[in-house]
Amino acid sequence: MVIDGVRCAASAEQTFACISPIDGRAIAQVARGQAADIDAAVVSARRAFDDGRWAAKPPAARKKILQRFAEKILAAKDELALLETLDMGKPIQHSLGVDVPSTARCIAWYAEAVDKIYDEIAPTARNALALITREPMGVIGAIVPWNYPMIMSAWKLGPALAAGNSVVLKPSEKSPLTALRLAELAVEAGLPEGVFNVVPGFGHEAGEALAVHMDVDAIGFTGSTRVGRKMLEYAGRSNLKRVYNELGGKSAFVVFDDFADIPRAACTVAGSMFFNQGESCNAPSRVLVHESVADEFIAIVAAEAPKYQPGDPLGGSAPMGALVDDGQLRTVLGYIEAGHDDGARLVAGGQQVRAETGGFFVEPTVFEGVTNQMRIAREEIFGPVMSVIRFKTEAEAIAIANDSPFGLQASVWSHQIDRAHRVARSLRAGTVHVNQYDEDDITVPFGGFKQSGNGRDKSLHAFDKYTELKTTWIRID
Numbered sequence: 001m002v003i004d005g006v007r008c009a010a011s012a013e014q015t016f017a018c019i020s021p022i023d024g025r026a027i028a029q030v031a032r033g034q035a036a037d038i039d040a041a042v043v044s045a046r047r048a049f050d051d052g053r054w055a056a057k058p059p060a061a062r063k064k065i066l067q068r069f070a071e072k073i074l075a076a077k078d079e080l081a082l083l084e085t086l087d088m089g090k091p092i093q094h095s096l097g098v099d100v101p102s103t104a105r106c107i108a109w110y111a112e113a114v115d116k117i118y119d120e121i122a123p124t125a126r127n128a129l130a131l132i133t134r135e136p137m138g139v140i141g142a143i144v145p146w147n148y149p150m151i152m153s154a155w156k157l158g159p160a161l162a163a164g165n166s167v168v169l170k171p172s173e174k175s176p177l178t179a180l181r182l183a184e185l186a187v188e189a190g191l192p193e194g195v196f197n198v199v200p201g202f203g204h205e206a207g208e209a210l211a212v213h214m215d216v217d218a219i220g221f222t223g224s225t226r227v228g229r230k231m232l233e234y235a236g237r238s239n240l241k242r243v244y245n246e247l248g249g250k251s252a253f254v255v256f257d258d259f260a261d262i263p264r265a266a267c268t269v270a271g272s273m274f275f276n277q278g279e280s281c282n283a284p285s286r287v288l289v290h291e292s293v294a295d296e297f298i299a300i301v302a303a304e305a306p307k308y309q310p311g312d313p314l315g316g317s318a319p320m321g322a323l324v325d326d327g328q329l330r331t332v333l334g335y336i337e338a339g340h341d342d343g344a345r346l347v348a349g350g351q352q353v354r355a356e357t358g359g360f361f362v363e364p365t366v367f368e369g370v371t372n373q374m375r376i377a378r379e380e381i382f383g384p385v386m387s388v389i390r391f392k393t394e395a396e397a398i399a400i401a402n403d404s405p406f407g408l409q410a411s412v413w414s415h416q417i418d419r420a421h422r423v424a425r426s427l428r429a430g431t432v433h434v435n436q437y438d439e440d441d442i443t444v445p446f447g448g449f450k451q452s453g454n455g456r457d458k459s460l461h462a463f464d465k466y467t468e469l470k471t472t473w474i475r476i477d
Helices: 035-050 059-075 077-088 092-116 149-162 177-188 203-212 225-237 262-278 294-308 326-341 394-402 417-426 460-465
Strands: 015-019 026-031 128-136 139-143 166-170 196-198 218-222 242-246 252-255 286-290 345-348 365-368 385-391 409-413 431-434 467-475
Touching: 026 177, 035 139, 035 166, 035 196, 035 203, 059 077, 059 092, 059 149, 059 177, 077 092, 077 149, 077 177, 092 149, 092 460, 139 149, 139 203, 149 166, 149 177, 149 218, 149 460, 166 203, 177 196, 203 218, 203 225, 218 225, 225 242, 252 262, 252 394, 262 294, 262 385, 286 294, 286 394, 294 345, 294 365, 294 385, 326 345, 326 385, 385 394, 394 417, 409 417, 417 431, 460 467
Parallel strands: 139 166, 139 218, 166 196, 218 242, 252 286, 252 409, 286 385, 365 385, 409 431
Antiparallel strands: 015 026, 128 467, 345 365
């Protein structure tokens, strides 16, 4: 682990095996952080915050260090990409082309934002001066998932560090390696010791200890809705720390019969659904298609699916890689079986493949004849499984799309501008795409409605999560 700027063993000297999903082999032994280690990291972070070694630096000084941090990430792109692929199974081309540059851009963007956020003066009477200022919260606990380890870490680190906080990061035990390397690169870039600490470990040990710690001021959590509920419980059990949950999704992809280019919509949903092995909270896993174009749409998707057949993640052209571990493999296969049992019709995939490698691979899978009450339509699978649901009317499409406990993303495909606006406004989701899916930028917020959580990562709005507003009222006599 990395505490106070240096690598160290767990206090209990315990480790856990880091298993590569590519072939099922252990590639490292990682320090198993527990409550004592979390406490040491929080103490280090609090000391760094209180003495002002980071928070008291002029914004321009913090900016330069974070810019160097982003440059260090890009310079180490081959190493970081290899660690990411070995650790969680995504294709190396995606680690190199998406994860590393997105991580660096996030840190660099928040570096640039440091000295461009202004405080306020309230419009009070002339005998008073009311200043409204943003102040860093203090110690931030960041708990990130295994599907995009670097990117999710950057989404927390960028605004938290830019605002002047200290951070304790708990990466998933399934993918801890890049977080540890990021901490070292940050120190090399000039981030003061103790400002950014990483404690790997299990959720019920390190994660819970961080969430209940009395000296942690806020938790930024990305993960499942089930664990997100626990985060709120932990805050209630401890110091009522702020909790910002970015949770699961079951995003609806709604295709109307007036959309003229059905092949483009079908190819888009296949590419978005099967990217990152379907291990994305915003994957468009519920595809709602008007009954008059459903047959054409399904035929195209079924023909596209085999193009995403899993390959060797370390090869140069594999479109899909391995699921993160054997447990996730069993979960995905269980949902495929549930789809069969509930009466959905399999039109593509549905099998484990490459079992001879020792890795955890599943074919891109498409079900049609799905109803919104089936498990595969209601529960987050986090794997390459798409459910196609037919609808008759616009009202029915909106009702089905909103009939979900989640509300992370959605998409509307229509050439009628009034329909596109009307449906987009009716969908209860944090992001609604129109005639595209997954187009994205660091400048826009990411988060959801309902049980998809209350957190908003990215954009300037993320500063709201990691700063406190203070009013200073001055009487003018």
